[in-house]
Amino acid sequence: MAIMRVNPTRMELTRLKKRLRVARRGHKLLKDKRDELMKKFLEMVRENKELREKVEDMLIRVHTDFLIARAVMSSEILEGALMFPKQRVELEVSTANIMSVDVPVLDFKTSGTDDGEIYPYGFAATSGELDGAVGTLAKVLPFMLRLAQVEKSAQLLAEEIEKTRRRVNALEYVLIPQLTDTIKYITMKLDENERGNLTRLMKVKDMMLEQAHKAMNR
Amino acid sequence: MYKVGIIGDKDSILGFKAVGLQVFPAGSAPEAEKLLERLAEENYAVIYITEQIAKDIAPAVENYNNRRFPAIIPIPGNQGSLGLGMQNVKKAVERAVGADILFRDE
Secondary structure, eight states: OOOOOOOHHHHHHHHHHHHHHHHHHHHHHHHHHHHHHHHHHHHHHHHHHHHHHHHHHHHHHHHHHHHHHHHHHHHHHHHHHHHOOEEEEEEEEEEETTTEEEEEEEEEEEOOOOSOOOOOOOOSOOOOHHHHHHHHHHHHHHHHHHHHHHEEEEEEEHHHHHHHHHHHIIIIIIIHHHHHHHHHHHHHHHHHHHHHHHHHHHHHHHHHHHHHHHHHHO | EEEEEEOOOHHHHHGGTTTTTTTEEEEEEEHHHHHHHHHTTTTTTEEEEHHHHHHHTTTHHHHHSSSSOOOOEEEOOOTOOOOOHHHHHHHHHHHHHHSSSSSOOO
């Protein structure tokens, strides 16, 4: 039982009672926020996991294709083939608000030729594996960007959940018990004072009566 | 307009050039760290880093975890996956929930 160092007065009591009300309300709100954040976070992190598995799988395939391409082509030709990309990726970034956490929303545009042709080289001097690798890479790119968005959001949400949970616990296990205990302490102290006062009055009355009797009998 | 960058060893990331990402080859960890710092200051919204490099500069990467931008995403390099990316997902779950509830059945 920990009580605050306060004067046991009626004014202090009302002040503390008000604080307790605010604390209880804040606690309830924060708890709701935490629960909702958790719900959103779990949704997001599940998607994150699936996306990551998919992207990693595809990227490993790309890398093996590349390895073979590098083996059958000289590195000068390979580098030359990839030197001038046909498309450029541009991102439009906005933010969405999930329970007062700003999470990024990535909107990407690929600029360049729009006939779906992404190979920046002629096919004569390059091997087929390179085509495969670049083709898969182009397919995996949207998923990679989606992964970036989801993973970052999950990280930010995790951080916010941690903070909110700390606050909820601090209110629940420290501030609110402390306030209730102090309020109880002040009430008891005031009651005790009241009783002391009452007995004192009764005693005084008895003494006054005794004096009055003595005066009558004389 | 934001850009997308990728840092890693040259062989792993060359192909990303073809699809329009900005490619930044880095041979060593200090070099990668410097690159990362530079890209974070320019307007790169997403920076992919190969896991082989990311594991060496983990503290630098974590610096950016709580910021909105850039998002730093580890991806497997050409030496296969180290599981680093998954580990990060797992870490986020542990941080938020307090226990690992996504991966426990694996």
